Amino acid sequence: MVSACILYFSQTGNTEKVAYTIAGRFQGEGVDNVTLHLEDAADFPEAYEDSDIVGVGFPTFFGYPPPHVMKFIRRLKGKGRSAFVFTTYGGTTAGDSLFDAAMALSKRGFRVLGGLKVEAFDNYPQSIWLKINEGRPNEIDLARSEEFAARILKAHSERQGIEPEALASTNPFFIKNRGKPRKKTVGALREKVEGKVIFNKELCLFCETCKKSCPTKSITSGEAHPEFSWKCIDGMRCYQCVRVCPGKALLYEQPISDKEYKKLLKGIADTPEEKARAYIVP
């Protein structure tokens, strides 16, 4: 029996929905599979070290995979096994996220079966209140994810694969920056849209929900309230602490007006043709 392990990182559930949709199809096709949030992965290494197929899913952060996901991939051992990648993105650009993840998996000795990108609700703070891409992934997105899962299994059984380059973006910004350090490219995007987080101690319930949800463990317990190091994901804020704070003690200060923000997103957005390349398989 073929075995698969689907590893995913997800903060607001978009990528998780896609991960479980793929897992459901695998199950239906008789594949013995495990679906694991990246946070739990360290407890079950045998699940992804021994499976025939490894899938890695993540939200796109500024056009690339979140840096801690890349660090995880770079520790995996392929040994000729099959792998696939998937991302959810807020409908602006999935950038080179699939390409970077697939390339890293290929360098670790995996045969890349394909990649999938799914439009989803944009969970960046300013996008949340602008309700950008609300309602995605929808039924059509999830049906496409299922289709992708079936094609991945076919490619695995026929021992086919793709070159990571097939997943490279056609968006001019990402073509231009492909050879440059990712930190630099991400920095150029971040400086335009990254807002400050204001911590109001008076409103803090000291519930530590922020601490529990921080993917980088950069929040610690203080005497009467949490302490924030703001080291975050290679310095990049994911704003999960702000999203989950029930006491409104963490507030996001938007750096630019909604009009400017929308204009910025439009300026870097993927073309309809690029968005339509929802999945690439052999």
Ligand SMILES: Cc1cc2nc3c(=O)[nH]c(=O)nc-3n(C[C@H](O)[C@H](O)[C@H](O)COP(=O)(O)O)c2cc1C
């Ligand atoms: C730090 C950060 C950066 C993001 N960058 C992008 C981006 O470059 N392009 C895009 O379309 N959406 C972007 N988004 C939106 C997320 O990719 C999208 O909402 C994703 O589906 C969230 O997945 P999750 O619910 O699994 O966490 C960004 C969100 C955050 C928090």
Ligand code: SF4
């Ligand atoms: S989630 Fe908000 S209220 Fe709870 S400890 Fe963190 S900052 Fe305070």
Ligand code: SF4
């Ligand atoms: S933004 Fe908040 S939740 Fe995200 S890494 Fe930084 S401290 Fe942690």
